[in-house]
Amino acid sequence: MNRYDRLIERWSRSLAKGVSRRSIVRSLGTLLVGGAAMPLLPVARGQESANAPNDGDSTSCDYWRYCAIDGFLCACCGGSVTTCPPGTEAAPITWVGTCRHATDGKDYIISYNDCCGKSSCGRCSCVRNERDRPTYVPYLSNDYNWCVGSNSNVAYHCTVSRIVGIAEG
Incomplete structure (x- = not known):
């Protein structure tokens, strides 16, 4: 010693x-x-910034934008693919995924926002973990309660998917 x-x-x-x-x-x-x-880095993703075809059933878990989603679909809960239902607000903190649109063959960067403020919707549960990362890579993980960044940080209601841009290369 x-x-x-x-x-x-x-x-x-x-x-x-x-x-x-x-x-x-x-x-x-x-x-x-x-x-x-x-x-604090992946905060406050904006509205949709790329125009992509919206063909397909947005209430189905097989819809092309939902490749990295984990939660209830807002399209089944009184909202749409990109807007939260009335009485809820989008969390400013998001996770992202890259989804390929089969028709045009392009990869789109999708920002998934949890809508917070009401209890869970309970309809159209969808868990797709394509290219999901562990929780120590938060901006690529869908296993967090992202409502902690919102004003009504208690209740998760549903999730929307907004196109942020087209993935290059």
Whole structure:
């Protein structure tokens, strides 16, 4: 055990000679503030920005936009593919997926927004996890309660899918 104690003591003394306490405190502060800001990055996705064909049944789980969805479809709950039902609000924090439209052969980036404010719709449950990532990659995971970012952060109602853009390359 003495050998490890001497090794740690030598390492600690050499570190103390070359590094100031202020630089350590500054580095720790930067790490804490930067780490706390990381979950804020995928916030506030906008309205639809790309025009894509809307052929297909938007109340079916097989609809092309729902390739990475997990939840109840707002099209069955009083809303539409892109709008939340009355009495709910879209959470500003989303997850994204890339879905291929079979007719035009293009890949579209889809932003999935949970609609919050009412209890769960309970109709048209759809769980498709194509290219879903683990929960430690939050913006690509559909397993979170995304309503925590909304004003009515308690209740999840349903999910909408908005086209953000066309995936290039």
